[in-house]
Amino acid sequence: MRKYNFIDIFAGCGGLSEGFEKNQQFSMLAAVEWEKSPVKNLVHRLATKWNIDDAANRVLRFDIQRTEELLNGWSNDPEFGSHFGLDAFLEGRSLDLIIGGPPCQAYSVAGRIRDKDGMLNDYRNYLFEGYLEIVRKYRPKLFVFENVPGMLSAKPGGIPVIELIKKDIERSGYEIVDDLKQYAQVDMSEYGVPQKRKRVIIIGLRKDMYPNVQGILKSFYTEHLPKYKESVKTVQDAIENLPKLYPLEQEIKMNGRKCSHSLNHEIPNHLSRFHSKRDIKIFKMLAEDIENGHFKYVSSEALKQLYTELTNRTSNVHKYHVLRWDKPSNTIPAHLYKDGLRHIHPDSTQARSITVREAARLQTFDDDYEFISSAGDNYKMIGNAVPPKFSEKLAAAIKVLL
Structure with a gap:
């Protein structure tokens, strides 16, 4: 059986990669995350659930904005320790796709309301640039970029962020669907997630590998992904039996x-x-x-x-x-x-x-995912995660593109 290799950028505690791991045709080669608690939980999950012996090496805790060091390795960093880097880890292995999504607070409408500057000066507005540097370096067939609908209206520095992203994607040799508002907004409650959660799922295809990119992407959003919709699940379905x-x-x-x-x-x-x-x-x-x-x-x-x-x-x-x-x-x-x-x-x-467990169930984490940090850190990483039930369906649909 053909295995598709991927890396997860801004991995958090692994909600997005969890769904891909559940699909036996995908294999995670590495993950990148810079917050300590999500890294600790992801390493624990990979080791105990997915029996990955080198989980501590496979999850690179580092700042993606320091891209050269991330690729080539770093040593004796006071915050991040030492690692030989992504290049050495991926050497000799093919890479089919990159998945991930930068922290969403800078794009979220709620985040802009809470922040006195409307998130205009938040460094997280530009983390997509680091993500795309990794895409350009490894040139996978496609990438998956997940974020909040607020990114479609965010204007850091007065320029719509989605325009910046589109231009950077095109310069990188990839193409995304031409109307993100129409095609790429997904209501995860339609996919068995017992929660009102709308997200933008951007699929980027390598232009030199795919003819008629717009036709393929529109077919993905209107035909292939919707095949995995199911009846709406409620709070009662998720947590009543606890x-x-x-x-x-x-x-x-x-x-x-x-x-x-x-x-x-x-x-x-x-x-x-x-x-x-x-x-x-x-x-x-x-x-x-x-x-x-x-x-x-x-x-x-x-x-x-x-x-x-x-x-x-x-x-x-x-x-x-x-x-x-x-x-x-x-x-x-x-x-x-x-x-x-x-x-x-x-x-x-x-x-x-x-509780943390109820939040995890509403996010569709399995009960055997045990969160091992403080309650505050657990709530935060669960809230930041992509629901694994949706990501499992996304993985199944993406196989069509691969």
């Missing part, structure tokens, strides 16, 4: 951390955040409002007013959101590591925000 975590009468300490909810189970990563008595009362009231069919606190204005009444603070956006059992979740964001108020469990008797 053990219930009830509020405790009195908080306790476990391994040095305060606990506000019960712990009587052995499911990895299924522990509630600590919540104050006030927040527990609010969560219970909001979930009961929906359970009882009153819907007093479902509008943005009602939720903002409630937040002000209860905390004496104001917010431009509503802080609270209760997940609905019968619908997909709202988007699981990286920001979840700071704030769980917009991901409140729908069961009023539990009165809490979602």
Whole structure:
């Protein structure tokens, strides 16, 4: 059976590569990621799930903007240690595709709202340049570039970022579909992901290898990828069967951390955040409002007013959101590591925000993916990831192009 080799750039904890690994026709040669916790988790996953002996070498923790060193190796770096580099690692091996997507916060509409400069000065706006340098170096048949729809409207320096990307891609000898808004925006809830999550999936084809690139790409987006759509999955489908975590009468300490909810189970990563008595009362009231069919606190204005009444603070956006059992979740964001108020469990008797395991299930990570960092780091890397269930379907569709 023909194996297609790939490398994963901006790999995170491996959500995108996980789906490709599940397809036995793909083999990951290497991954690049610069944050410590995602690297640690990806190495652990590759070693324990996919039985990769050299996982620690295969995942290169380094800054992609230092491209020459990434390719040729670096030594005794105070932050990144030493490695012989991608060139030495890939020597003698064919490379069929490169997958990845630079951090999306600089392109996201939510990120621009939160940032005082609208993300105009964020270095992450230009990380695609490092990605394309790697593409130019290894010249794979195709590449996959995943990001948020906000990239289609982002204008760092006043220039639409998508224009910069298109020009750089064309100069590199590749071509992408001519209308990204029409073809490349994907609603992952249509592919079995129990979550409202829209993303732009850019496929770049090497122009000297593919005739009629536009025809092939449009066929991919309108015929081949949609073959893998399935019925919408809900929050109930994803998390209902996990053990219930009830509020405790009195908080306790476990391994040095305060606990506000019960712990009587052995499911990895299924522990509630600590919540104050006030927040527990609010969560219970909001979930009961929906359970009882009153819907007093479902509008943005009602939720903002409630937040002000209860905390004496104001917010431009509503802080609270209760997940609905019968619908997909709202988007699981990286920001979840700071704030769980917009991901409140729908069961009023539990009165809490979602756990790391519940966030992982809503992102379609298998239960045997055990996250081994702090809860905050785990939430962040899960929110940043591509849902593995979607990436598995993407891999199946991409085989047509290869």
